[in-house]
Amino acid sequence: RSNTISAASILTKLQKDCATPLPVLRHVSDAMADDMRAGLATEDGSDLKMILSYVDALPTGNEKGLFYALDLGGTNFRVLRVQLGGKEERVISTEFEQVSIPPELMFGTSEELFDFIASGLAKFAQKEGGKFHLQQGRTRETGFTFSFPVKQTSIDSGILIKWTKGFAVSGTAGKDVVACLNEAMKRQELDMRVSALVNDAVGTLAGARYWDDDVMVAVILGTGTNACYVERIDAIPKLQGPSSKSGRTIVNTEWGAFSNGLPLTEFDREMDAESINPHEQIFEKTISGMYLGEIVRRVLLRMAEGAELFGHSVPEELLMPFALRTPDICAMQKDTSKDLEEVGLILYDVVGVNSCTNARKVVIDVCDTIAKRGGRLAGAGIVGILQKMEHNSKGLIFGKRTVVAMDGGLYEHYPQYRRYLQEAVTELLGPEISRNIVIEHSKDGSGIGAALLAATNSKYG
């Protein structure tokens, strides 16, 4: 018994360090709004880069014709075509395919990678038929969703800052990724051009806005996290040059880099110190899918070593960074049985741990503590964005219906996390205002969003 008491004291301290009572949430949402303002004022003025997307016209529903989209953001790329029929007919038809990228191409040259992508797109385009038809005299146009850090220079150009997510392709950093793709399409004799370069958050906002005019913000919660929103041009002091016709533009916050006033623990600090990017992406490391399981593993390891939570010896698997993944902690939280058998099975299968019912209860509490902090802080971040928008234009957000479009595997598959996120938003805004703020899942909006932005930004506009 004495060992569970001691694990209990580690748990109590964890819960205290991770606590997100209203004043902490309020501090985070205010700091998010302040950091957004600072990032809009000057280049490098804040943790938040507040990158201009050059998307200043969102889909209206009137778009017509055949458009393609290409989505590269991880180990797969997806291609999609859509036939748009305007206000009445809307989406007449869509087709998509997914192609996995051979691992060796993630370490090859830029030409090899883009040739592979362009040839996949060419094969897909050859199968066009049925309800899909290109208007006479036009070249096919595609949107390009590219979810790596890019310094955008116009709606259809952007310089790759660096590869992330395990890609180490030589010769792309510092180059315009649209030019890389256009050249590869030429080599593959594919007559198509890129009309819009976007990231997945911007794609999600555009995809959701097509169906709902009240969509103002989009948030991705998957392996990583990001958020974008509709901003007024005159609220962007750092913007020089011609302003947009609409007077508005989408700003990509890159909010994963936020770090102000977060309730962090010794486990977060150790994970950050041992990460490939220490001191960077602290918000992302607290709320996103890549890290929640790893934080839990570190707590359990401490409990195993310091409090013998799982008996006298510590299984080797528990020592392995990232052995416990966020889907595992989500699955454990779904177990409502008396003996927590499923929790026991997962602990045994994934980290080689034998556990008694008491130990499993502690494990569930650890998972819940980390998911709760993540979900509530993500909620506070969303409120920060809404506050910033409301501050610019009183009545723009509070007092009317506003939709926040959400996507990503973490948000989609983790119900407790979703619930905690919503609770924090409601606590911060109060019952009246939060009734008008609709936080809703927009599944795979980003693919069709990119095709819609290709239409909105068509050369034949």
Ligand code: ADP
């Ligand atoms: P990505 O962000 O890698 O482009 P997704 O949006 O599909 O792709 O998100 C995948 C991430 O979502 C995974 O890395 C994982 O962290 C999280 N995730 C996937 N399934 C679950 C699940 N069942 N429960 C909790 N999180 C999940």
